Amino acid sequence: MAKTAAALHILVKHKEQAEDILAQLKKGAKFQTLAKKFSTCPTGKKGGDLGEFRRGQMVPQFDKAVFSAEILTPVLVKTKFGWHVIKVLYRT
Numbered sequence: 065m066a067k068t069a070a071a072l073h074i075l076v077k078h079k080e081q082a083e084d085i086l087a088q089l090k091k092g093a094k095f096q097t098l099a100k101k102f103s104t105c106p107t108g109k110k111g112g113d114l115g116e117f118r119r120g121q122m123v124p125q126f127d128k129a130v131f132s133a134e135i136l137t138p139v140l141v142k143t144k145f146g147w148h149v150i151k152v153l154y155r156t
Contacts, residue, residue, distance in 0.1 A: 066155035067119055069130050072112040074098055074149040075105040082140050082147035089138050095151050104146065112151075131155065 072095050076082050085098050096111030103112055119131055129141040130152055138151045 069155045070116040070153040074103040
């Protein structure tokens, strides 16, 4: 079972906006560009880069998504902070 992961994320308030961002990614838009433009999280300035973190370090819904989603395939998840578009870079 993976103990750490690295991921990018874009945080927005509304599901519709998260779905729109996901659609743009599927059409080839760059994750980092969309993160800088739309993310309300301070990591948006860094292209949404969360770096490497341990299992259990993030809120439960986010943690579950990161440690179960396909690598490099963006997914949506809702947390108390809003809607996240998450792209897992790797797990160790």
